[in-house]
Amino acid sequence: MEKIQKIKGFADLFPPDSGVFAFIEATARSVFTRYGYQELRIPILERTELFSRSIGEETDVVQKEMYTFPDRKGRSLTLRPEATAGVMRALIEEKRADDGLAKYFAYGPMFRYERPQKGRMRQFHQIDVEAVGSGEPLLDAEILLMLRHYLTELGLTQLTVELNSLGCPVCRPVFLDVLREFLKGMHKEQLCEDCMRRKLTNPLRVLDCKVPQCKEFTADAPKITDHLCPECAEHFAAVRRILDAAGLEYVLNPRLVRGLDYYVRTTFEIVSGAIGAQSSVAGGGRYDGLVSSLGGPDVPGVGFACGMERLALLIAQNTTPAPDFFVAVLDPAGLDTGLLLAQHLRREGFAGEAPFAAKSTKSQMRAAGKSGARFCLLLGPDELATGSVVVKDMTTSTQESLPRDDVAAFLRAHCA
């Protein structure tokens, strides 16, 4: 029969990688709940319009990266390419968007039809954090501090925080005019094909272009942070003041532009130099107009997303914990007894295995050694006859014979 293989850009996750993901999730829950965030679980499939309206019609994500298809009744559905839109939809739909300060985190798979490479899959996983209901710079600062706290708890310290402010509906259009004016005279010899289009549709993105030539010709382009309105300037200054006081180091990057249109004011990105070209492990910012643009109340919000695959690239492979025992059955007639002994010990809280086939003594002892188990429990003919078991300490090579009923107590006394 012909083998069926997985879809390009989708992955099977075996140990120890699956353990790394479990660690990433467990740490997120542990840290975020300390800041008052609660878990929210939302659908993977949404109506396409949710994403085109929130992320932005002109973005690459919407234009060429979404898994969009009609359902059986012809409605256009899309596998979520990011989590924020769905969370906002849920908050609005369940009338929790203006319910004081709503703080939630969510994690799970996202889907983007891109060419796979290191740190970029078509199905990838994000941890998403959203706080809706406050426009105060204190919230921007707290969420960034929490993100740093989380990454530190994951053991990741060699990361750079990039920070910028994108202004608001008052000052950004003014800046965009200034920027358009600056870009107006640029020709095809100066900007790449994409940027020639962007300078009309989405001029901010020109600043973020990676093409060397574009960088060169936009080197002295106006900076948004020089054109913020007084309110935005004060907001940004306040955020920075708190971060400085908290000892959070960051670099200002006036060219940092998020790929999603809904961001305003504070935006940030966490970058690693150790995971290849897809260097951003987390990114986010403030999105004060988003909720109302999706038909909800006019409430401000801040959020970020972490790429779990990218975090996993940075986390040392955690070894699965060694089992407590390993049963070696030296007489084929003892296989049943071995299984029952293992089962008894598992109920008592210990981890370990018993064999399903009577292999040679040598290979069983070898397997016991390789499993890393602290104790090897030997069942030979004598032990089967007397209801006992030989307990061998694999670290000291000492052993003693015990009644099988006493093994649990013995392990409890010797295992930490």
Next chain:
RNA sequence: GUGACUGUAGCUCAGUUGGUAGAGUCCCAGGUUGUGGCCCUGGUUGCCGUGGGUUCGAGUCCCAUCAGUCACCCCA
């Protein structure tokens, strides 16, 4: 969507100027050992990604195709 590189045992890879496949590891059995991680002996495992072509003969050359990797792009 564009480009470069790769595709040989379960895993990591070698395979020289084209002559119908090899090592290590893993697994199994045995030896040594105080019933285990070291060491020694023996053994199993391959549509050489797939489909064409050149040739007396192709893992080795050519074309196509599929898959993977990295980069562009984009983003977490």
